[in-house]
Amino acid sequence: MKQWSGFTLALTMVATAASSDEVSLDTEHQTLRLVPMAEGFEEPRGLAALPGELFLVSERTGQIQAFYNDEQQRVEGLPGIQEESQGGLLDIAASPDHPDSGWLYFTYSSGDEESTATALARGRLAGDQLVDVEELFEENRRSAPRDHSGSRLAWMDDDTLLMSVGDRGEPERAQDTNDHAGSILRLTPQGLAPEDNPRFEDVGYLPEIYSWGHGHVLGLAVDGDSGDVWAVESRGNGYDELLLIRAGENHGWPEGDDSEATVGADFLDDLASGELFTEEDVIQPAYRFPSDVAPSGLAVVSGEAYPEWQGDLLVGGLESEQLYRFELSGTEVTGVEELLDQSLGPVRDVRQAADGYLYVLVGDGNGMLYRLEPEE
Template identity: 75%
Template sequence: MKGRWSGTPLLALAVVATASGADEATLETEHQTLRLTAVAEGLERPWGVAILPGGLYLVSERTGGIQTFYNDERQTIDDLPGIQSDDQGGLLDIVASPDYSDTGWIYFTYASGDADSTATALARGRLAGNQLTEVEELFEQNRRSEPGPHGGSRLAWMDDDTLLMSVGDRDSPERAQDTNDHAGSILRLNPQGLAPEDNPRFEEVGYLPEIYSWGHRHVLGLAVDRDRGDVWAVEARGNGHDELMLIRSGENHGWPEDDDSEEAAGADLLDDITSGELFTDEEVIEPVYRFSSDVSPAGLAVVDSERYPQWQGNLLVGSLESGQIYRFEVNGDEVAEMEELLEEPLGPVRDIRQSPEGYLYALIGDDNGTLYRLEPEQ
């Protein structure tokens, strides 16, 4: 494992009530004091949050609806077509287009299909009151599977307005090493859902043109460092091997190579690896950081806001299993410091985002989820 970490937890987590009745917690972190303020509550199985200019929040719920919040007003957008909701499937991530102010496009991923088979898909639409109009499916992974775990998915825009989209291995580890299968990969698409011609393996035989990287189990945190051009991801590898990864385009990130969990060992995968039947590339990209216990990382943000001067270039990572928020200080592909921000977890952390106004947000909970804003104390 690269780098070192300092597991310094919060010194205090004091919960008080705001004048509006929303919960507020004071966070004494290593470098600055924050207030954790609830800005949206009562969310059902939330997954992702998009924060639009002007303070409009969109929260996706796996049951198939989008909750919108603006100036203390809440609306529900439902009746989205073709979404198959099950234990881990349903409506997944949601982001606004980089040119949202001009086009109004909202992009989202979801489990497309029926009770017999599903695929992770990408669509977009435009907000019109409490409806999403002009909805069009842009992309669907090339192989449907029985509904179940590890569909994904996370979205992140790159500086050239191409869109990264993660797709899980659909609970079949060997698919992550099949580059003719979208499962177990991060894809790069243009705003119309097509593969850009400068994708790293666009014209290479044996690779789907949309593939940006492969060898992934279940990427549930994806973010782009716009200052450095780095792509970061976190993924649950199981058996205490969850990872923070610096993504290398056109490269194999290893799942299920050298993993001794029962899941990876099934179907004689380790024998296949030993005999060289799975891996044809000489290099497998190692993680920057490997967690020492199962945390099921979910949600990832790169901090570049001036509101957090002591955290410039840091990464914030959430956890489904521990309910923790982790702060990583990184130097290139080395971890210089790691801090646990919550002394008392508030529930499974689903997503972490930075808003256009520069505030950090954490989406926490399951059947009764809450969206929190991390506000620096003046």
Template identity: 45%
Template structure:
């Protein structure tokens, strides 16, 4: 495994407008220099409260979720709240979470969303879909919920990505519960599940015929994945995962793999900074478990992950962009032969905690920051 400790890349910033004066659809920074690209930072819409995800409609409009329980349609620098949302349990890290437009949206109209449901005695992450009719969600269907309600309102995971065969992957965090459940193969907590588009179980899931495993499980031994993306050329599934103190991970997700948590971890105990108390080893291979491709040092607290493709940022083609909450930055990762060979730091402390990073159909990069007065931003080529 390749380990790397990063320092600030010393971004070249010029012609900067004060953030307090930058309105919706206004340029925040006219020219930002990186190692291989020059880009503009544009505020698309502001006035968001702890937004969590951005999705893209074929007509150019965006969908933005807010963790406190809202979904907005964003168009021409303004936002419109949708009606017809599911009942969401909003507390701690729970609420309205991911949103993804079905790849065949123009034919079926489906929009997929994840959220926390339940009450103060226990919650689960759930997956649903609906169609958009004006400013309302209609034809609502709940498709799936995790099979264990739990009281800690954290570690929901809850990112969704569609695969080429029409199935989808949904990440589910370990829920921060005691005892830890990511090695319990009957429990969805700490897993990536694979579902058909209607929420049913695909017949070729890796454990579908094994009674010792929940049939939805695609991979397990995860702590809290909040970034996942499919590479458009290789088909590889990349995910960023929160570790304990240190040891945030980039993983290559493959069916049937056990990624180790909490038996094996490179992270440290939050209180003592010693070896993590429940871990028996730092050696994944000794236990037949899959090690991370890359360990983020210093801490990234990763959320949101994109793979850059196309001509808009041609010098970044094939690179991963990993958002960081605590680190307040984006890391551009160059991957060769499933190994990170270079990393560059972008937008360090420019817009705060990064919650989501995605490339839109227009080739631009869209970013959400996580704060009480947040915004949707766009990176676009400066030339």
């Protein structure tokens, strides 16, 4: 390996067989295996692991696929979703009180062929239907469908919801705090801005903003023990990053060494003159990848299945088609391990479920769901 410093699903299901072979991982601390669980996902984007070993996979093309007990079923009832460019159905997550409330939250591109916005909605699963669907939030500025819609969801321990919104292919928007693009937002379960948000009362800031200066955050996780918020983002400039998110702070995208073709000469002039921010204003990354990996998916590891990985981070790569384990000492990255000796395809999402196992969603046209288990 390369080193760098409870409810029952009431569905009539269609049987599915995960035909790919298991993949053995001889990692630094233990031998693991990636066990195929399900296949056939069309452009998968997000994974929600629900109680009772029910898994929901969001597909960019506008479907949710439910997987339970080796069987798979499409869920109907989603709102209108615009699937242009990188937009479409994005992330999916169950609410912390899901066993009682049944709420499922999902992000998607709302709008039409002319203009879209990244939006948040929720609904309840009833058989093979999503019911009680309601849109909770939409970013404040629609724009032409293009890359970097986002989005990722992560719950904080106070039951507020973090939601990332990409820069929509216009990097300068990430420095406009009157624009939701290029930000991580913090919302109530009803999609509103909590009054204790870090910039809630500050002039010139949208009240939902938790942090800004982001390119395309496709991995977002909260450490359940420390409360630390971690994110990985693709910046498209050769400097993809792992970030320890600081509430109410600027995380620097786009940076001053980007080319004019990326961000525009006028914006760079403002940046160079200090009219936008100075280096001292920017939160530096916890880790900067040495090459473009397009990180996607992020989990804080816990549980008995991975005794030597407690508190570490597991991150996927879209372009690199790799899994990375970040070893931490507190919040400092002390090592990075590449786990895969062979490509499985672009890694879309990494989540840890209530059963204690890590799950990895991989692929594009024929996506696969794997479970990471100790080798017996």
